[in-house]
Amino acid sequence: MSHDYVHAEELTKVEGHATLTVRFTNGRVEHCELRAVEGSRYFEGILLHRHYVEASEITSRICGICSVAHVLASIQAAENALGVQPSEQTAALRVLLTLGEHIRSHAAHLYFFALPDYVGFPSAIAMAADYRTEVGQAIALLKLGNDIVRTIGGRDMHVVSATVGGFLKVPTAEQLDGLRARLEQLKPAAVATAELFNSLPYPEFHHQAEHFSLHDDHKYALLSGRIRSAGHEFAKEDYHRFLSEYQTPDNTANFVVREGHTYMVGSLPRVLNNGDQLSPDAKRFLKAGPLAKGSDNPLHNNVAQAIELVDALDHAVRIMEELRPKPEPVPNIAVREGRGVGAFEAPRGTLWHEYVLDGTGHITRANVITPTAQNLRAMEDDIRLMLPTLEGQSREEMVAALERLIRAYDPCFSCSAHFLRVTWL
């Protein structure tokens, strides 16, 4: 009987810190553990007794790479609890902020984390000499996404201008015109990205995970709508009936399952669930590539990210053609007791914030469920499925194949390491 171990001490080119340990005997996986090794940060505990208006400034620090997502999910949860309906202008600016984050995150992930694996380099920097155009495109798209976030959020990270009820400061029409010109100018780079990622040699791999994402009847859903998969649909407020969190000993990350089953969130679920709402150009790449007939290959998440990149540029241009922002005072909000849920499509999947407020607007319970926490189980299941197919390869090749698989999910281990459970009464 031959025992074999695969242990990746520190996964690289992922956000945060995680290790992977696998033991298999005669080709059978006996043990598989993907561990976030970050220290616990107790964000939900830190939120207790803080006023709802402070929550977004605190929770944005859960993650530098999806800070817009945490800010907007936090604001949405508070507004949901207080019955606040944001203005049309605020809603449009929030979508733009979201698109800016999707553009920079997808560009960075596709070129800096995913592509080096497919072209045989350790990093995008090492690729730069041979792939100057591609790396140049990546940096230009990253900068464009950052500049959209800087212009609308006031900062590129941990944005400050968005608040409960509206915006503390709005961009000028001229600023939006400048960004729109750059979006149009960089459209060919986004198109080239989609062409490239439609054509990469993805390993053959299948895993029937349930694909969950927001769905809005009227638009490609980023921060509105209901939660949907092929077989289920529910309102965001009802998520406790569908999702349950648990933790394994000695691991600072939460695991999340739906009625005991694995599910997946992220670009692939979004594109497959809502593909008919993509922009015409994005749809073209959906119909002409590996996703044309749907996909149960999680490695195709990279394809979906590239398609969403094209859609994000088109979507932002459409909004900027109409939007002429005017300063709007943030409305006075009548504080009341209540519970609110925010559900938001972060670049790497659906992010949940839930707060319970007392009569003075202070938080008495908080819960945050991150995309990576929801994907952890799916990633582990994938590793179990993939390992037997790698038999005969060297240890290094196996680790490389598994790392590529994990990276495809665009995981964020800092986000998932928040380590708290809330007992709901």
Next chain:
Amino acid sequence: MSDRFKVGVYGITGCAGCQLSVAFNEDELLTLFELLDVQAFPFVTSANKEEGFDLVLMEGLVAAPRDIELLKDVRSKTRILVALGTCAATGCIPAYRKYTLPAEYQHLFYTKAEDIQDVDPTPIDAHVKVDYTIPGCPPSEWEILSFIKTLLLGKEWRPYRSPVCVACRRNGNFCLLDLGKPCLGPITCGGCNAVCVNGGFECWGCRGQTNDANHKAYIELLEGKGFSREFILERMRTFVGLKITEPELVQ
């Protein structure tokens, strides 16, 4: 070019935002990697050499046993260690939990509290010698560049110690304190170009207190504007509580 600075960029418990801020120097990124011999940067590359560094930028606070191990190991291999960002400098928001009652967390743990492999949340200088600090949550991108340039030119880095208000006034912002917001700009080190106030949001003090900050007077000033002492202390402790020098504030 073997005489290039050997550099490592690492993160311990944190949000990766400070490491991203290195990369968000979009126009200078490739030049930076040409000027420096980046030996290790596990966030962006799978080829990492850990033989010896001239300079290591360290993001994050100590909150797990692994953090201490990595920190001590890296310290022993580098000539210069930089605390990059507020987590490394002060413990930032994760360390704020020291001001909340442990009992309130008990019911929130998945496992029993005594089973958690937890370490007192601390800035990195509680564990190793730190040569320089670049504060901010996250630090300004240009400040990281400016620090590296100063080092390469063989000059001494001088952190910005004047209050946030200097740049804020120059930028023509309305004073948020005058508008009744609990802005901590007057007692906080600038160097951020008052980015939060430019965006309409009051300063929360993430870059640390100025040398001559008078917390007692500032608390009274904010109390005079109608804020409760409890609220003011919460704000002051949120980012830099562990490094506030006046002991009555850090109990």
